[in-house]
Amino acid sequence: MRDVIIIGAGLAGLSAALYLGRSKRDTLLIHSSRSMAKWEPQVENYLGFPEGISGSALLDHGMIQVAKYGVETVEDEIQSLRTRGETFRIKGTRQTYDAKRVLLATGLTHLPPDIPGVKQCLGTSLFFCKDCDAHRLQGKRIAIMGRNNEAVDYALGMLMFTSCVTLVTSGGELVWDEEHAQWLEEYHIPVRQENVVTLNHTEGRLESIEFVRGEPTKADAIFTTRGDVPHSTLAEGVGASLDNEGQIIVDAYLRTTVPGLYAAGCVTAANCQMIIAAGQGAAGGQAINRDLFESSLRQHALPCWRTDDRSDEGPRSTRTLKCSIIPLPVDTAI
Numbered sequence: 001m002r003d004v005i006i007i008g009a010g011l012a013g014l015s016a017a018l019y020l021g022r023s024k025r026d027t028l029l030i031h032s033s034r035s036m037a038k039w040e041p042q043v044e045n046y047l048g049f050p051e052g053i054s055g056s057a058l059l060d061h062g063m064i065q066v067a068k069y070g071v072e073t074v075e076d077e078i079q080s081l082r083t084r085g086e087t088f089r090i091k092g093t094r095q096t097y098d099a100k101r102v103l104l105a106t107g108l109t110h111l112p113p114d115i116p117g118v119k120q121c122l123g124t125s126l127f128f129c130k131d132c133d134a135h136r137l138q139g140k141r142i143a144i145m146g147r148n149n150e151a152v153d154y155a156l157g158m159l160m161f162t163s164c165v166t167l168v169t170s171g172g173e174l175v176w177d178e179e180h181a182q183w184l185e186e187y188h189i190p191v192r193q194e195n196v197v198t199l200n201h202t203e204g205r206l207e208s209i210e211f212v213r214g215e216p217t218k219a220d221a222i223f224t225t226r227g228d229v230p231h232s233t234l235a236e237g238v239g240a241s242l243d244n245e246g247q248i249i250v251d252a253y254l255r256t257t258v259p260g261l262y263a264a265g266c267v268t269a270a271n272c273q274m275i276i277a278a279g280q281g282a283a284g285g286q287a288i289n290r291d292l293f294e295s296s297l298r299q300h301a302l303p304c305w306r307t308d309d310r311s312d313e314g315p316r317s318t319r320t321l322k323c324s325i326i327p328l329p330v331d332t333a334i
């Protein structure tokens with residue numbers, strides 16, 4: 001029975017693990033090695049790295065850092081999560097695990113469009129996030145793929161970075177509203193409605209977008225807003241509430257609606273950014289530590305140090321005893 005099991009070793013899970021390891025909690029970090037952070041070769045918006053750092057390097061550093069504080073890590077794909085009284089049972093493809101508290105940091109998957117060239121361009125010239133990537137694309141030719149209000153907002157938002165923005169709907173019904181349609185006109189944003197057949201690129205660097213009809217559109221980068229799939233089935237299976245986008249509902253302490261179950265990072269409604277996921281993970285780790293501390297107080301189960309360790313030289317042993325069987329002398333200062 002672990003104090004805490006964290007499922008997911010992206011930015012949120014690692015950050016929670018760091019806080020819990022440093023709080024001396026028996027913590028196990030389980031992950032399936034699929035953090036989205038690996039898709040980003042050059043993270044420029046994570047504070048503390050003025051020259052940027054790759055997402056993989058951030059994860060590698062995190063793994064080393066949490067191991068330093070005694071957090072154990074295993075690779076496994078978790079299939080189910082159930083409550084057993086006040087504890088949790090977690091079944092993976094390799095093993096079954098038990099824990100007093102669980103933190104879900106399982107992230108989400110951005111759904112890229114199913115078009116030839118997308119896979120190669122992903123992370124190099126095909127992006128999902130304006131805050132992550134627009135700044136480095138100033139003055140470039142940018143295409144936005146989508147046909148709803150969000151796609152129009154993305155296209156308009158890009159005008160802060162470049163004058164050359166095209167909206168690519170790739171067929172299907174246009175679902176932006178009248179106000180958004182007017183903005184497109186007001187800011188002269190061209191809209192290509194033909195189906196996209198391929199992204200032409202060299203080693204992942206986009207050159208043009210080819211359509212079923214008409215001339216290709218030259219572009220250096222494309223953003224897609226097609227949709228996110230939060231990895232919230234474990235939470236759903238144990239009865240935690242989700243919002244209407246499938247994200248796990250949490251309060252300010254990252255508590256889900258199931259007692260003892262916490263969630264952090266992109267699987268919640270947090271804006272999906274690395275530093276935000278890391279911040280949420282830290283807050284979740286702190287909240288779990290506090291929760292376990294309060295539970296120890298209720299159960300009279302905090303460590304109680306031997307009185308002979310209170311010498312001038314400091315503690316000589318790390319042995320702990322039950323406080324109730326060694327009453328302190330009346331004049332002992334605590």
Ligand SMILES: Cc1cc2nc3c(=O)[nH]c(=O)nc-3n(C[C@H](O)[C@H](O)[C@H](O)COP(=O)(O)OP(=O)(O)OC[C@H]3O[C@@H](n4cnc5c(N)ncnc54)[C@H](O)[C@@H]3O)c2cc1C
Pocket residue numbers: 007008009010011012013030031032033034035036037038039040042043044045076077078079105106107108110122123126127128129132133231264265266267272273274275277
């Ligand atoms: C192409 C691309 C570029 C990006 N660029 C940036 C950027 O420049 N800056 C930025 O701030 N953000 C960027 N992001 C977003 C960033 O990657 C996420 O915000 C961040 O990774 C979220 O962290 P997380 O811990 O919530 O989830 P993730 O990092 O995705 O981690 C999820 C973890 O859960 C595990 N997991 C999921 N389900 C299970 C299961 N059933 N069993 C076991 N393990 C499981 C996974 O293996 C993984 O370890 C980018 C994303 C993409 C796709």
